[in-house]
Amino acid sequence: MFVSRSMIKEVVTISRKTSVLDAQKIMKANRVRHLPVVEEDGRLVGIVTDRDLRSVYPSITLPPEEQQKEMQRLHEYTIEDIMTREVVSIAPTSTIQDALLLIEKTRVGAFPVVDERGVLIGIISVRDLLGAFIKVMGVHEPGTLLGIVVEEKVGELKKIVDVISEEKISLGSILVARYWDQNKRAVFPYLLALNVSRVKKRLQAMGYELIDPLQWHLGQGENGT
């Protein structure tokens, strides 16, 4: 669940003296959208994105001779002139959940990962996080998702998990969500099996309500969640 396990460790970096044009070539050649800027000792001092680099180009609405002049000046620009200095970075010991919340809050597409000395040790992008989340949810593993409504009280989850393990079914993941009824929770165990009829029957016999997948689908739409 830690960022260090999902981050990319071989990071393409540049220095503050790299020219804007070189940075652009490096970005293209490595097919990345974020270039962390580091000092010789590896400390992170900034970051540039593909958008930052694009915005340096002269506007095509300028008259041709102005454009020419601007293009000339482009050769003199270095990363230092355009990089973002207030980098939103994250620690290797941060969790995937931290990173997800940080994305939601900052709308940044990738976070440099820095250790306590400020040295860059990796980078984690939205894509890497999605991959980690897919793994956690077990979406790639073959299985069957159940939806069960439970009362909001202690021990309910344990009873469900007990039935699953008694039936010798591997549990891929389990998700607990707020249900549209205040005092209830919806539990979504992802079972790594095709044959889940016995689990279903036993849960129903214990008085649990299984969520009709159709309702579940429509209900989610109605709630706008």
Add this chain to the structure above:
Amino acid sequence: MKKTGFMYDQGLLLHDTGSDHPESPERLLAVYSGIRSANFFRLLIPVDAQRIDFKWLETVHNPDYIYYFEEICLSGRTYLDSQDNRMCPDTFDATLLASGGVVNACRMVMEGLIDNAFCAVRPPGHHAGQNFAMGFCFFNHVAIAARYLQKAWGIERVGIVDFDVHHGNGTQRIFEEDPTVFYYSIHQHPTFSFPGTGREFEKGTGAGLGFTLNSPVLPGQSDQAYRRHFEKDLCPAFDSFKPQVILVSCGFDAHEDDDMSDMKVTTDGFSWMIRRICELAQRHGSGRLISVLEGGYCIRRLPELARNHVEILIGC
């Protein structure tokens, strides 16, 4: 009227999955009884089940996996890798018999002894991959049949239609890079159903891109949704691919009374589907079609479903 072959063997009942497993011998007995009691039964041409020649088995399955399955089976273990894949010491032989029967049906179609065939087999096959058992399946009969048709008879384009309610992930994986076998599957949406694959954007890879097509259907839908997808997805795809032979992964578990799914397909809905597939076979492959039983767990409905299915094969 067609010359329709029918493959069934009591040896397939020996595959014992223990009590409380939905993939039971009773399923096959229900399918058989529905066909056996029909008026048209005397018109059917028997297709023998026989142990498959390993030459054909190995066109799909890894020799290591075949050996592993046999070893575990003979050791007396009651399941292979997962409790889903329950077995008994007879399971390996029964599976060989099932695969061999399907290959035999293909041979008879190609020799012109029959026009089409229905193979009442178990265990099912479409979840099984090159080197794994999954979802009650050990060997992928339909995939083996496709390879057999290509290698033994030089068929260049095989079309597979899989209307089992679960996505045939094994079959898809085996052919996803292959432009000579078109895999079409219609199934309950993967978020709501095992095995969680078969999304619209899974369309094959590499040279096989465009030769896999999936129609996921949301829970609760019935005949209309299936019809719509057949007309919109399957028919145009097969009209341009022009399969010379069609193989059907015939699962009846999308039926409204089948508790393995949340789909609401009626008995008539299944008849409509097979009729439509027969038309495609007629148009592109001189009617050559081999239908192979996959899932279907409603013992009460299986007799009528199987009977209608075969009746349409004869009548088309």
